[in-house]
Amino acid sequence: MNSRIVSIASNTFREAVRDRVLYNLIAFVLLLVGAAILVGQISIDIERLVVINLGLTAVSLFGVIIAIFIGIGLVSKEIEKRTLYTVLSRPVRRWEFIVGKFFGLAGTLVVNTFFMVLGVAGALLYVSHHLTKPDGWVLVALYFIVLQFLMMTAIALLFSSFSSPLMSAVFAFALFVVGSFAEDLRGFAAIAKGATHWLATGAAYLTPNFSALNVISSVAHGQPVPANLILYNTAYAVFYSLMALSGAVLIFERRNLK
Amino acid sequence: MPAIEILGLEKTYSVGFWRKRPKCALKPLHLSVEEGEIFGFLGPNGAGKTTTLKMLMGLVFPTGGTARILGMDVNDPRVKAQIGFLPEQPYFYDYLTARELLHYYAQLSAVPAKERAGKIEAILKRVGLPDVGGLQLRKFSKGMLQRVGIAQAILHDPRVVFLDEPMSGLDPMGRREVRDLIEQLKREGKTVFFSTHILSDAEALCDRVAIIHLGELRGVGVVEDLTSSMQGKVEVIWQGTVVPAAIRALGADGHVSGDTVRAVILDKDQEAVIDALRRERLRLIAVTPVRTTLEDYFLQKLKPAEANAAKVMA
Secondary structure, three states: OOHHHHHHHHHHHHHHHOOHHHHHHHHHHHHHHHHHHHHHHOOOOOHHHHHHHHHHHHHHHHHHHHHHHHHOOOOHHHHHOOHHHHHHOOOOOHHHHHHHHHHHHHHHHHHHHHHHHHHHHHHHHHHHOOOOHHHHHHHHHHHHHHHHHHHHHHHHHHHHOOOOHHHHHHHHHHHHHHHHOHHHHHHHHHHOOHHHHHHHHHHHHHOOOOHHHOOHHHHHOOOOOOHHHHHHHHHHHHHHHHHHHHHHHHHHHOOOOO | OOOEEEEEEEEEEEEOOOOOEEEEEEEEEEEEEOOOOEEEEEOOOOOOHHHHHHHHOOOOOOOEEEEEEOOEEOOOHHHHOOEEEEOOOOOOOOOOEHHHHHHHHHHHOOOOHHHHHHHHHHHHHHOOOOOOOOOEHHHOOHHHHHHHHHHHHHOOOOOEEEEEOOOOOOOHHHHHHHHHHHHHHHHOOOEEEEEEOOHHHHHHHOOEEEEEEOOEEEEEEEHHHHHHOOOOEEEEEEEOOOOOHHHHOOOOOOEEEOOEEEEEEEHHHHHHHHHHHHHOOOOEEEEEEEOOOHHHHHHHHHHHHHHHHHHHHO
């Protein structure tokens, strides 16, 4: 990776870690994980299930909120505050700026997830007293959550490259909700007829398929995740993120910074 | 080879809800700035100065024309390593300290890692901020931010420096320091292209100036040549308390002060005024040429547009 992308990524990371809102969100997740222990204690024999379900859902949801919250401002805030002028008047290409921003936020999310996961692991250890082999699948579920974050970061960046922060937030969150029900949308597309079939199929393949990345419930029940699903999801997330990022670059390359 | 060549650069924005209404921000502009020159780009607010600078920086894409800096197209990445830019009313990442910000920009400008720390300390000292390098920028005043802005523009030792309203937000002391700094940059052989609407700064600093108004170039040249091209005026003082009708007819207002009268008239009317004073048997005390300032030239160049605008509005 070239040094300019690394510089932009590390500056984006530094901006995020110096933002107090981020810490409040992480603290809230840890609080939720703590609450999962309490809920687990009143759920006879399914403490582990409750902790994994609630814990990972909290990590996923708040990670997405952080990705949207920070991602939507990555480009538009820099234009609005005119900080971009002194960056792009240097030997920095516009695509390098977008890619740097992506890696900066992706790095932030990975580090955040690490801290949130420590909380989940602590809670799991507290209710189970020891970790078993099926608990290892929790790591796969977490890996899928991180893939979801990467896709959301790219989507937020795409919207941020042409829209205001408020509109970007609305678009990105709407896409997240639709993407969480992507399997249902695909099911509907399969049974629909005529133009509706084509429209629904198009929409189903354009929206991110977050439901395929959600294996929280199955790992909570100790079920293994097939290797081909891991491979497929990785390829899908990388491809989708690349497409969204390319879209962001294409738009941003042509944009007048008034 | 000129340091900056602007070859018919123009910009028209599409405005309105459907973006169908064209709004011309800059009419085709032709301008050339030599290496080592301090060039002032003057005009009132909204004249097109910032649009021109943004097109030169590659931030806004021109509708037509091209521009070259140091012989290379403005979009050539090699150009960007040779230029420094201070935007108007700069705002920086306020979560960073001044030192961190300059370090970030030094990285982006490919300043060698070994030289960064030394250059940053030297530049902080040069812009008068040697003791606040470790302070977060959110605690900086407007004037301090302007200094940081100048520091980041010259940190990587560029050959051409673009400054958009560099004196704005500075107190008289700060303005003086920036003026000294610009003169110092010239002595170092750098080309300085700066936009301003503070004419006294331009008059004191610039080798040449260009005047732009309503997106159109109104004049360009050496300050002395521009001002001498204007029709001169003279101040006439005579003894008495009356302004003869012949002098009033020339459009001159006489100011009576004690037993003397002062009137500023056009140079060409000088003989007629003296004749009128003789006829009225008034004693002539002095005839002094009035120095034409850049401000006079500037206002004269702006007048036709304003007159036209008034006609259109009517």
